[in-house]
């Protein structure tokens with residue numbers, strides 16, 4: 510079964526062709542121009558998707574060596590995300606599916622990230638704990654099958670990637686701040702400055718990163734008159750990364766222990782962070798828990814994860830995907846009840 514998947518929920522335009530679960534192509538085009546505004550500008554993002562989507566889809570078909578009329582289904586991200594951006598991908602996919610007379614499988618973007626571990630490692634078995642950590646999301650899920658998962662904890666304010674980006678901006682580093690902070694951290698002393706670990710010892714799996722950002726702001730103002738000296742920047746970045754990654758890894762491993770699962774998946778842009786990977790390996794490994802971290806092209810926003818999940822949903826109920834009347838949504842409409 511050949512599926513063409515499209516992802517356009519934020520600032521990546523991506524198209525992927527899969528043959529069942531096998532990824533034949535996964536083209537990702539990132540909108541780097543947002544950097545000069547210090548964040549994603551929604552209206553500019555949707556216009557950029559509009560300009561590039563046709564070319565990205567053609568490239569994905571070409572790289573996969575699949576002709577458009579040989580497709581069996583379309584898959585597309587439906588929620589959550591920027592509405593204008595989602596609409597570009599969704600309308601493109603709907604138009605193509607109607608023209609070809611093929612089904613369309615709308616996918617929740619977060620679910621796409623959750624199952625990217627299965628795409629990466631076919632031997633990964635259920636149940637597992639998934640930490641989805643990006644610029645827009647930070648949640649821990651207990652995942653029991655392709656249709657059954659539940660959030661066990663989530664951020665109550667900023668996402669971890671957002672915290673990296675905002676703190677970087679505060680000290681004059683470019684957007685997106687996460688990769689820059691990560692790079693500088695590698696030559697820094699993570700114990701040089703002590704930043705708070707919000708909610709670390711709370712008896713739940715929730716996070717809060719806005720307090721960390723505020724405390725960093727006071728710290729920088731009080732100690733450095735708002736300008737971190739260049740020679741201390743690596744130490745500052747390493748100390749910030751340590752605070753964020755300590756909480757993320759601590760709570761994720763604790764969730765795996767509580768729910769008695771022996772696999773952890775981390776996905777989303779922040780899973781590229783070198784300290785997060787190292788700490789998670791140490792802490793999960795120390796408890797005998799297997800860690801799956803998808804390749805960067807499956808970690809960041811990408812269409813392959815959307816197509817992979819679409820295929821697994823389709824084979825369970827092939828007749829349910831001829832409804833073209835669904836609408837995109839900025840928030841996840843699927844009711845996700847936390848496990849108490």
Ligand code: KG4
Nearest residue numbers: 643644645670685687688691778779781782
């Ligand atoms: O998943 P993603 O590409 O897009 C969404 O937000 O959905 O994630 C982007 C986020 C940004 O906040 C970026 O700063 C962060 O991931 N990020 C990182 C690293 N690479 C990307 N954060 C920390 N360390 C990194 N190496």
Ligand code: ZN
Nearest residue numbers: 643777809810
């Ligand atoms: Zn994402």
